Amino acid sequence: MKNLTISCDLTDDSILWKYLKMGDERAFSKLFEKYYNHLVHYGNSISSFPEKVQDCIQDVFTDIWVYRQNLDESVVVKAYLLSSVRKRISRLQERDHIFRQTTSIDSINFLFDFSIEYHLITDEETTSKVVRINALLNELPPRQKEALYLRYYQGLTVEQIADNFQVNYQSANNILHRALVKLRKEWKHEYLLILLLSSNIH
Amino acid sequence: MENRNQYTEIEDFLADPSFQLWVRSKVDQQDWEDWTLGNSKMAKVVEEARLFLLAMKIPENNLSTEEIKSALESTWIKIEEKEKAQNKNVKLVKIWKNTWYRSIAAVFLFGLSFTWVYNNYFISESGIINYHDLIKENELVEQINNTSKPQITTLSDGSSVLLNPNSKLSYPKVFAKNERKVYLSGEGFFEISKNAKRPFYVYANEIVTKVVGTSFRIKAYANEPDIEVLVLTGNVKVNSNQKIKTANEKEVSLLPNQALRFERKNFTFNKITDITQDRALAKTLCSTIEKINFEFTDVPVDQIFKTIEQAYLVEIDYPREKLKDCHLTTSLIDQPLPEKLKIICKSLGNNSNYIMNGNQIIILSNGCN
Numbered sequence: 001m002k003n004l005t006i007s008c009d010l011t012d013d014s015i016l017w018k019y020l021k022m023g024d025e026r027a028f029s030k031l032f033e034k035y036y037n038h039l040v041h042y043g044n045s046i047s048s049f050p051e052k053v054q055d056c057i058q059d060v061f062t063d064i065w066v067y068r069q070n071l072d073e074s075v076v077v078k079a080y081l082l083s084s085v086r087k088r089i090s091r092l093q094e095r096d097h098i099f100r101q102t103t104s105i106d107s108i109n110f111l112f113d114f115s116i117e118y119h120l121i122t123d124e125e126t127t128s129k130v131v132r133i134n135a136l137l138n139e140l141p142p143r144q145k146e147a148l149y150l151r152y153y154q155g156l157t158v159e160q161i162a163d164n165f166q167v168n169y170q171s172a173n174n175i176l177h178r179a180l181v182k183l184r185k186e187w188k189h190e191y192l193l194i195l196l197l198s199s200n201i202h
Numbered sequence: 203m204e205n206r207n208q209y210t211e212i213e214d215f216l217a218d219p220s221f222q223l224w225v226r227s228k229v230d231q232q233d234w235e236d237w238t239l240g241n242s243k244m245a246k247v248v249e250e251a252r253l254f255l256l257a258m259k260i261p262e263n264n265l266s267t268e269e270i271k272s273a274l275e276s277t278w279i280k281i282e283e284k285e286k287a288q289n290k291n292v293k294l295v296k297i298w299k300n301t302w303y304r305s306i307a308a309v310f311l312f313g314l315s316f317t318w319v320y321n322n323y324f325i326s327e328s329g330i331i332n333y334h335d336l337i338k339e340n341e342l343v344e345q346i347n348n349t350s351k352p353q354i355t356t357l358s359d360g361s362s363v364l365l366n367p368n369s370k371l372s373y374p375k376v377f378a379k380n381e382r383k384v385y386l387s388g389e390g391f392f393e394i395s396k397n398a399k400r401p402f403y404v405y406a407n408e409i410v411t412k413v414v415g416t417s418f419r420i421k422a423y424a425n426e427p428d429i430e431v432l433v434l435t436g437n438v439k440v441n442s443n444q445k446i447k448t449a450n451e452k453e454v455s456l457l458p459n460q461a462l463r464f465e466r467k468n469f470t471f472n473k474i475t476d477i478t479q480d481r482a483l484a485k486t487l488c489s490t491i492e493k494i495n496f497e498f499t500d501v502p503v504d505q506i507f508k509t510i511e512q513a514y515l516v517e518i519d520y521p522r523e524k525l526k527d528c529h530l531t532t533s534l535i536d537q538p539l540p541e542k543l544k545i546i547c548k549s550l551g552n553n554s555n556y557i558m559n560g561n562q563i564i565i566l567s568n569g570c571n
Contacts, residue, residue, distance in 0.1 A: 029274055032270075032273075032274050032277065033267075033270055033271075033274065036265065036270050036273055036274075037263070037264065037265050037270065040263060040265060041260075041262070041263050044263065045260075054273060057273075058273060058276060058277045058280055059280070061277050062277055062280040062281050062284055065281050066281060066284050066285060066288070112260055112261060114257060114258045114259060114260065115259040115260075115261065116256065116257055116259055117226065117255075117256045117257075117259045120225070120226070120228070120256060121256060126253070126256070129253050130253055130256045130257045131257075133253055133254060133257035134257035134258075137257055137258060148258065149260065151216075151217060152216050152217060152222070152255070152258065153258070153260050155217075155219060176213075177213075180212065180213065183254075184212070184250070
């Protein structure tokens with residue numbers, strides 16, 4: 001058995017990317033199978049048309065294969081794929097906007113609401129805290145929510161998020177930082193208030 | 203996580219994959235539990251980070267492997283279309299600007315029309331179409347069996363073909379959306395994956411065999427006077443190739459255990475309703491895969507693997523010790539080889555899987571349920 005599983009090591013992204021560039025169909029298929037689900041997940045978070053999302057992702061992969069010779073060898077594959085999907089979906093939505101003659105400029109809106117991992121929480125105190133944080137999280141502007149999602153759910157670095165949003169590092173950092181600062185401030189404030197109140201009652 | 207002792211901000215913990223894993227899935231590979239207890243200074247920040255992650259659940263979508271597979275297949279179709287469109291556009295525009303090439307094009311066009319006339323009149327007159335005439339129009343992958351034993355070929359749609367010695371099969375890397383076409387010279391046993399929306403066509407010399415999902419054998423050697431089609435399961439339709447105008451346009455339907463013999467010289471279809479009565483056919487059947495029974499009732503897996511090895515002339519490598527007590531009851535009749543392996547792996551359970559490379563098959567399994 002042992003010698004059979006060695007081939008699994010070929011899952012390293014940069015190696016697969018290199019093979020893909022050389023025209024290896026299996027490397028292409030492996031990357032596709034590895035990331036398709038992630039990309040659909042992200043796509044659905046910024047577009048409410050699931051069929052168009054899958055179409056866009058397949059177009060991204062089509063272009064990757066057709067123009068494989070022009071691909072940059074040093075990319076971080078996952079970040080590259082996520083940002084390609086974002087660009088394509090935003091292009092599609094801009095086009096739709098033109099047809100509908102609306103004026104919105106940033107066509108991408110993060111659509112997911114954060115929910116609560118109830119099954120991981122056992123006590124009431126934690127539940128009430130988490131419920132409050134969750135409410136605050138969902139009040140954040142869509143862009144801040146998307147940044148949090150990319151950073152702590154998809155695991156992108158701040159640089160990669162900046163790239164994805166087509167802004168500089170500092171701006172991306174600010175978006176993330178502001179979200180957390182605001183959240184912690186409001187939450188702490190409320191939490192202290194509750195503590196004070198409850199101690200007064202006693 | 204080696205530098206978690208230097209973490210100061212909530213962000214540091216939130217971004218740590220092993221920390222995320224610990225909170226979200228309760229998988230504590232890096233001993234976060236102990237670490238938190240030993241770092242009381244950080245305990246507050248850790249707790250806060252944990253609450254944040256618990257409040258940040260995202261709806262999950264899990265596509266099945268089948269859905270991803272079919273998405274991959276449609277992507278290959280998109281790629282093929284795009285590559286075709288590009289070759290046409292870019293090259294032709296550039297070339298067309300040169301007058302010299304325009305005159306060549308004129309000559310070429312003349313040649314092309316000549317070939318067309320030739321194909322339509324001369325070939326149909328002689329009435330013989332060979333494998334080479336059939337495959338030259340298409341970009342295809344060719345599988346040639348020069349060995350002395352039948353050889354297995356799997357196609358992109360999950361169908362499998364057992365190709366006899368001295369036989370050739372050509373097929374596109376990816377099938378078109380609405381049909382699957384392959385070209386045969388020689389003899390092969392086909393097991394076609396079911397897909398009513400994409401009929402499967404086998405072009406063999408002067409005849410075309412159409413199916414949607416079934417198993418059958420075709421024998422069409424270039425230098426033999428007859429072509430034979432023999433059906434094991436399902437329903438098969440046989441036509442003459444449309445290039446032959448003189449042949450009587452007739453379609454013959456075949457049911458299991460029926461066969462057809464096409465006489466190439468005078469274009470006659472002879473349907474054989476009882477194959478046991480036909481000595482030539484009965485003889486072919488004795489030594490081939492059709493005789494093998496794929497109905498298994500409480501049979502040890504190694505016995506099933508042995509049967510598949512004999513039927514398809516493949517080698518199967520599997521963890522003997524782990525699977526020694528596994529028995530299966532299953533019917534693998536009328537399934538292409540990849541489908542057979544999939545069914546076995548699924549019945550074994552425990553994430554069993556297989557890898558297929560030419561005639562080498564490796565079964566990955568940790569034993570059965």
